Amino acid sequence: MLVELLLFSLVLLNCICNGNAGVTSAFVRNEWPSVDIALDDQAIAVPKGYNAPQQVHITQGDNDGKAVIVSWITADEPGSNKVRYGLSDGKYHFTAEGSMQKYTFYNYTSGYIHHCLLDGLQYDTKYYYEVEAGNSSRRFWFQTPPPIDLDAPYRFGIIGDLGQTYNSLSTLEHSAQLGAETILYVGDLSYADRYKYHDVGVRWDSWGRLAERSAAYQPWIWVAGNHEIEYFPYMGEVIPFRNYAYRYPTPHHTSGSNNPLWYAVRRASAHIIVLSTYSPFVKYTPQWSWLQEEFERVDRVKTPWLIVLMHAPMYNSYNSHFMEGESMRVVFESWFCRYKVDVVFAGHVHAYERSYRVSNIKYNVSSGSSYAAPDKSAPVYITVGDGGNKGGLATSFKYPQPNYCAFREASYGHSTLEIKNRTHALYHWNRNDDGKRVPTDQMVLHNQYWWCRRSNGRRRTKRNNQSK
Ligand SMILES: *[C@@H]1O[C@H](CO)[C@@H](O)[C@H](O)[C@H]1NC(C)=O
Ligand SMILES: *[C@@H]1O[C@H](CO)[C@@H](O)[C@H](O)[C@H]1NC(C)=O
Ligand SMILES: *[C@@H]1O[C@H](CO)[C@@H](O)[C@H](O)[C@H]1NC(C)=O
Numbered sequence: 001m002l003v004e005l006l007l008f009s010l011v012l013l014n015c016i017c018n019g020n021a022g023v024t025s026a027f028v029r030n031e032w033p034s035v036d037i038a039l040d041d042q043a044i045a046v047p048k049g050y051n052a053p054q055q056v057h058i059t060q061g062d063n064d065g066k067a068v069i070v071s072w073i074t075a076d077e078p079g080s081n082k083v084r085y086g087l088s089d090g091k092y093h094f095t096a097e098g099s100m101q102k103y104t105f106y107n108y109t110s111g112y113i114h115h116c117l118l119d120g121l122q123y124d125t126k127y128y129y130e131v132e133a134g135n136s137s138r139r140f141w142f143q144t145p146p147p148i149d150l151d152a153p154y155r156f157g158i159i160g161d162l163g164q165t166y167n168s169l170s171t172l173e174h175s176a177q178l179g180a181e182t183i184l185y186v187g188d189l190s191y192a193d194r195y196k197y198h199d200v201g202v203r204w205d206s207w208g209r210l211a212e213r214s215a216a217y218q219p220w221i222w223v224a225g226n227h228e229i230e231y232f233p234y235m236g237e238v239i240p241f242r243n244y245a246y247r248y249p250t251p252h253h254t255s256g257s258n259n260p261l262w263y264a265v266r267r268a269s270a271h272i273i274v275l276s277t278y279s280p281f282v283k284y285t286p287q288w289s290w291l292q293e294e295f296e297r298v299d300r301v302k303t304p305w306l307i308v309l310m311h312a313p314m315y316n317s318y319n320s321h322f323m324e325g326e327s328m329r330v331v332f333e334s335w336f337c338r339y340k341v342d343v344v345f346a347g348h349v350h351a352y353e354r355s356y357r358v359s360n361i362k363y364n365v366s367s368g369s370s371y372a373a374p375d376k377s378a379p380v381y382i383t384v385g386d387g388g389n390k391g392g393l394a395t396s397f398k399y400p401q402p403n404y405c406a407f408r409e410a411s412y413g414h415s416t417l418e419i420k421n422r423t424h425a426l427y428h429w430n431r432n433d434d435g436k437r438v439p440t441d442q443m444v445l446h447n448q449y450w451w452c453r454r455s456n457g458r459r460r461t462k463r464n465n466q467s468k
């Protein structure tokens with residue numbers, strides 16, 4: 001109720017500020033300088049102990065939330081590929097064994113990279129796990145999601161473009177206070193590509209240690225961004241996504257994808273589709289064919305919430321990266337409307353933005369209106385590229401504010417999506433400095449499939465306008 005009130009005042013505010021267009025926030029954040037955390041800083045320290053596992057991170061390991069992939073790196077020697085786990089701390093009844101690889105990148109040689117699948121887990125259960133490394137094992141925990149279910153509540157955190165500055169650390173610390181159960185990470189991880197030669201690998205390692213404070217406990221659902229491409233002819237490193245691919249596996253096989261860069265997972269009441277902006281996606285490519293089939297596999301009776309993640313936003317009203325998502329919009333937007341995607345999260349632009357429900361699918365090169373128009377079947381597009389990386393903030397807005405833009409602010413921050421049941425989800429965007437859930441930007445998302453089904457007449461129209 002309180003939320004609806006706040007939302008209503010936000011809508012009023014919109015009208016006062018800018019006619020039908022949205023709000024451009026005048027908030028100016030006091031940011032720390034956008035410099036990377038020094039390698040000898042405690043925040044990214046190598047854990048103590050000979051060959052201690054470092055850069056521990058987990059991600060979903062299957063299509064429905066009963067498996068987890070645990071990844072870690074040992075620096076000195078291969079160590080064990082084993083994870084021991086169980087239902088109480090220090091008592092591990094199960095053991096899983098994974099695999100190990102290492103690689104070289106120019107004159108950098110990685111540590112021993114381990115990936116281990118823990119499967120057949122029980123839903124809704126806290127597991128404790130120990131990453132074995134002989135002399136210096138380390139202990140963590142994770143919580144499995146509730147079973148796939150129509151009304152399963154769940155809380156996602158959304159972070160993008162994190163990098164490894166003091167602003168990045170602040171994003172992680174504030175995000176942790178909001179109790180997200182899983183992080184949807186919308187691409188651009190380490191920004192190690194801003195270094196050269198040996199330091200590229202070194203900065204992938206330091207990022208892994210920075211993210212561990214969250215990623216060892218909450219699964220991160222990975223999306224690849226442009227900073228993962230790392231096409232470096234000057235070093236003879238010309239295979240895209242190499243550092244990323246060795247370190248951050250995804251369960252792409254379990255959704256029939258032939259490539260780790262695009263895939264889908266189901267978790268609680270959500271069906272999450274991950275797309276790759278920087279892989280071929282036009283008609284007849286593997287990504288296009290896979291997505292066409294994946295949309296057909298979505299069952300809103302099991303997973304009412306349909307969420308799409310990508311790196312470059314399709315709707316962006318900043319000068320930074322303006323229209324870079326346009327080619328993907330042309331190819332996929334009509335599907336997003338046809339399959340009634342609830343929300344699309346992207347990153348890339350180092351700022352925050354939320355759209356109204358709009359589409360631009362009537363336009364084609366020979367006729368039709370070329371402007372985005374209100375469309376009740378369209379998703380809400382949200383850009384959360386404001387994790388805090390070295391590039392600093394995108395502060396230059398397009399004026400006049402385009403009609404598709406509901407709210408924009410050039411600050412560092414992160415979001416939460418709290419699914420309540422099949423019809424309602426609460427969405428917040430938080431500035432870094434806001435540890436609590438303050439209504440910097442928030443809305444009630446009504447499910448695009450179920451909300452229309454369960455109500456009709458005036459009430460429905462009114463509500464839809466409100467959540468536009
Ligand atoms: C690691 O453990 C092995 C076996 O327990 C022991 O022999 C070795 O000395 C230890 N190494 C270090 C550096 O602690
Ligand atoms: C890696 O190569 C660069 C450029 O050739 C060189 O400056 C650097 O010293 C090398 N580093 C190591 C650790 O080999
Ligand atoms: C192009 O747009 C016009 C107007 O919206 C529409 O009538 C026509 O069917 C479209 N053509 C194609 C090939 O999509």
Ligand SMILES: *[C@@H]1O[C@H](CO)[C@@H](O)[C@H](O)[C@H]1NC(C)=O
Nearest residue numbers: 001151420421422423424425
């Ligand atoms: C769904 O959640 C919303 C928000 O918490 C609540 O108002 C609504 O009554 C719930 N609907 C059902 C069917 O439980």
Ligand SMILES: [Fe+2]
Nearest residue numbers: 188225226348
């Ligand atoms: Fe990017």
